Amino acid sequence: MQRLALSTLPTASTDVVTLPAVDPRNLSTGLVHLGIGAFHRAHQAVYTELASAATGDDRWGIFAVTGRSANVVEQLAPQDGLYGVLTKSVERSTLHVVGAVREVISGGADQRSALAAIASPDVRVVTLTITEKGYPRTPDGGLALGTAAVTADVAAVRAALAGTGVPGPTGSSVGLLATGLAARFSAAADPISVVSCDNLPGNGTQLGRLVRELADAAGDDDFAGWLRQDVTFPSTMVDRIVPATTDQDRAEAAELLRLYDAGLVVAEPFGQWVIEDRFAADRPAWEQAGATLATEVAPYEKAKLRMLNGTHSLLAYLGALHGHRTIADAIADERLYDAARGLQREDAIPTLEAPPGVDLEAYGEQVLARFGNPYLRHTTVQVAMDGSQKLPIRLLDTAKDRLRAGATPHHCALAVAAWIVYVSRGRDTHGHELPLNDPLASVLRDRAAGSEEGLVDRMLGVREIFDDEIAGQDAFRDAVRDAAASLQRMR
Numbered sequence: 206m207q208r209l210a211l212s213t214l215p216t217a218s219t220d221v222v223t224l225p226a227v228d229p230r231n232l233s234t235g236l237v238h239l240g241i242g243a244f245h246r247a248h249q250a251v252y253t254e255l256a257s258a259a260t261g262d263d264r265w266g267i268f269a270v271t272g273r274s275a276n277v278v279e280q281l282a283p284q285d286g287l288y289g290v291l292t293k294s295v296e297r298s299t300l301h302v303v304g305a306v307r308e309v310i311s312g313g314a315d316q317r318s319a320l321a322a323i324a325s326p327d328v329r330v331v332t333l334t335i336t337e338k339g340y341p342r343t344p345d346g347g348l349a350l351g352t353a354a355v356t357a358d359v360a361a362v363r364a365a366l367a368g369t370g371v372p373g374p375t376g377s378s379v380g381l382l383a384t385g386l387a388a389r390f391s392a393a394a395d396p397i398s399v400v401s402c403d404n405l406p407g408n409g410t411q412l413g414r415l416v417r418e419l420a421d422a423a424g425d426d427d428f429a430g431w432l433r434q435d436v437t438f439p440s441t442m443v444d445r446i447v448p449a450t451t452d453q454d455r456a457e458a459a460e461l462l463r464l465y466d467a468g469l470v471v472a473e474p475f476g477q478w479v480i481e482d483r484f485a486a487d488r489p490a491w492e493q494a495g496a497t498l499a500t501e502v503a504p505y506e507k508a509k510l511r512m513l514n515g516t517h518s519l520l521a522y523l524g525a526l527h528g529h530r531t532i533a534d535a536i537a538d539e540r541l542y543d544a545a546r547g548l549q550r551e552d553a554i555p556t557l558e559a560p561p562g563v564d565l566e567a568y569g570e571q572v573l574a575r576f577g578n579p580y581l582r583h584t585t586v587q588v589a590m591d592g593s594q595k596l597p598i599r600l601l602d603t604a605k606d607r608l609r610a611g612a613t614p615h616h617c618a619l620a621v622a623a624w625i626v627y628v629s630r631g632r633d634t635h636g637h638e639l640p641l642n643d644p645l646a647s648v649l650r651d652r653a654a655g656s657e658e659g660l661v662d663r664m665l666g667v668r669e670i671f672d673d674e675i676a677g678q679d680a681f682r683d684a685v686r687d688a689a690a691s692l693q694r695m696r
């Protein structure tokens with residue numbers, strides 16, 4: 206079968222397969238994306254392509270940078286940057302070929318090109334999806350100074366500011382961004398907007414803090430002043446369920462497209478993007494593609510992280526322990542459905558201010574229905590990964606708010622207990638292995654080893670996850686212990 210490329214594209218769209226909304230050869234590069242994983246391809250890149258098509262503005266071709274794993278370069282470069290988004294629902298599957306990506310490089314292997322792109326005066330926006338663990342931060346959100354990664358980042362920023370040759374390898378993607386901004390400052394210092402699209406509360410504010418603390422560590426006041434003056438870090442709420450692509454997905458897409466697409470991504474029909482309207486320079490007209498520009502993103506972000514992502518994590522750990530391979534299987538289990546709905550209604554909603562025009566209970570029902578889409582094959586194990594990064598954001602902030610209000614967040618406690626048993630047991634009720642994919646995996650394994658007696662106390666003692674406030678709450682600790690004891694009786 207031929208490979209998807211400009212030369213092999215079908216000649217016309219059908220009601221199932223639609224061709225790129227823009228010809229990538231007509232686009233100039235105006236946007237750099239760091240972390241071109243599945244989500245960027247199914248979310249921001251689609252909005253960017255449709256915005257270009259709606260306005261005829263051809264300045265927003267994407268220069269995409271992968272993380273360490275360069276397999277996306279091998280997936281997209283031979284395809285002229287083209288890839289398909291396979292949208293799957295109960296009704297039907299459709300496939301759209303996206304033409305927004307102009308170039309893909311590996312940030313590790315070709316750092317120099319990545320820095321030059323961020324410094325280019327034609328580039329006026331940088332977006333990021335580098336995962337929660339991609340932000341080198343301490344539990345209180347400060348820069349993780351003293352780590353090997355950040356030490357390398359500081360040296361690279363200094364080298365870019367001094368203009369003495371090519372900066373050495375950066376230790377993190379945030380360091381790569383900061384070094385590229387330093388190169389931009391050292392050149393013409395044009396304004397630029399940097400847009401985090403990761404599942405972090407106040408993602409733009411968090412990213413801006415890390416970049417500014419890197420500038421402070423590099424000791425260049427003029428650069429720090431330019432960052433404050435000419436670089437904005439708007440926050441966003443991003444939403445579209447985009448599971449990792451499987452070979453089965455690629456085979457289904459090949460049937461529809463009659464071409465092999467190594468860069469295929471799979472997604473649900475639903476998508477939402479709420480962006481803080483704070484830009485230092487031009488940007489794609491994303492609102493023309495359905496995005497919402499808002500002065501205040503926090504209510505949307507908090508509702509989504511707590512009602513969708515918190516429930517997702519509960520279903521991931523509880524579902525995996527019960528032997529459910531996918532989120533759809535887990536939500537179809539009435540006991541787990543009730544737990545998910547309880548987390549939304551009894552723990553999360555009381556901590557939220559409804560975004561304008563949003564009925565939070567109806568929003569919660571919609572989220573649970575989206576989880577039930579069996580065609581996505583979103584695995585519990587994929588959502589379970591990086592729990593050390595996700596729990597504080599999605600569940601512990603909710604729990605702390607409820608405890609401060611004098612209530613015990615039993616559903617959050619159940620989710621934490623399920624995570625503890627997932628980590629410690631490492632197997633589901635059928636004996637199948639449950640992988641621990643987490644940046645703190647070795648710490649967690651050490652803590653989980655040993656007797657079940659005291660297990661909860663040992664896990665709640667991991668200060669990178671459970672801060673003094675939550676760890677000091679006896680009511681929460683007791684609720685987690687009770688839930689864990691009941692889960693441990695499950696065999």
Ligand code: NAI
Pocket residue numbers: 239240241242243244245270271272273274334335336337338339340377378402403404405443444445446447448
């Ligand atoms: P993915 O695994 O397909 O891609 C992750 C990207 O981040 C890759 O480019 C990888 O190289 C890079 N990366 C991984 N670890 C990194 C690190 N430590 N430092 C820098 N870069 C790193 O994952 P996907 O689906 O693209 O999701 C990425 C992020 O997007 C998520 O972590 C989340 O924050 C956000 N997101 C994902 C959604 C989804 O349903 N997949 C939906 C909403 C938000």
Ligand code: CS2
Pocket residue numbers: 404443444445446447513514517518587588589595
């Ligand atoms: C999921 C998210 O993998 C996970 O942690 O909870 O990627 C989720 O699919 C998205 O946030 C949905 O917008």
